[in-house]
Amino acid sequence: MTDIEKYFKKAPLIPAIIQEAATGEVLMLAYMNRESMQKTLETGYTWFWSRSRQELWNKGATSGHVQKIVDIKGDCDDDTLLIQVEQTGAACHTGNHTCFFNDILFNRE
DSSP states (O other), X not given: OOOXXXXXXXXXXXXXXXXXXXXXXXXXXEEEOHHHHHHHHHHSBXXXXXXXXXXXXXXXXXXXXXXXXXXXXEOTTSSOEEEEXXXXXXXXXXXXXXXXXXXXXXXXX
């Protein structure tokens, strides 16, 4: 089992980037605390910490849009996770497959 304490030396919450394993598409960004990371490792499905509700949530527990873990990697600073999943249904609460669907136009000049 991974020593998860090293991921929480800088802060009580760490960002978790969720990526679809089959396509590489970034689906969402959420936050994990020690307990949600532990539950994720134990169950094989994503658990996060809701900053707005101040509670744990299991992705897809009510919608059925679960995220089965394929792989988890920590970044070079041990303060961000990249989690590859098999996504069932939509990842976004809006019903979109990914949370990243809003185009932002910018001038490169």
